[in-house]
Amino acid sequence: MNPIITIDKVVDVIAVFKKDKNKKTNCLPAKIRYQNQEIIIKQLALYHPTKAGQRTIHVFDVSDGQNDYRLEFDTQNLIWRLMAMTIN
Secondary structure (H helix, E strand, C coil): CCCEEEEEEECEEEEEECCCCCCCCCEEEEEEEECCEEEECCEEEEEEEEEECCEEEEEEEEECCCCEEEEEEECCCCEEEEEEEECC
16 A cells, blocks of 8 residues: 655646536646646546635545645635645
């Protein structure tokens, strides 16, 4: 079993917005910049919105084809956070 590394850091994200009624979300993270490295997202594994008080947080579990990442987008502060990663 691969260890989950907790990160909880603000990161830069390039997001793609698509008009597709068959998808759960129209917004998908495409690239992450973390520690001066660009991570290109290849797959969305899980998406779900959740509440933190009055705020809505959008949670994305994504993969670059090698490692897995958990991203959270805070709709009130408009901030992306890299919460954790799993190195495979």
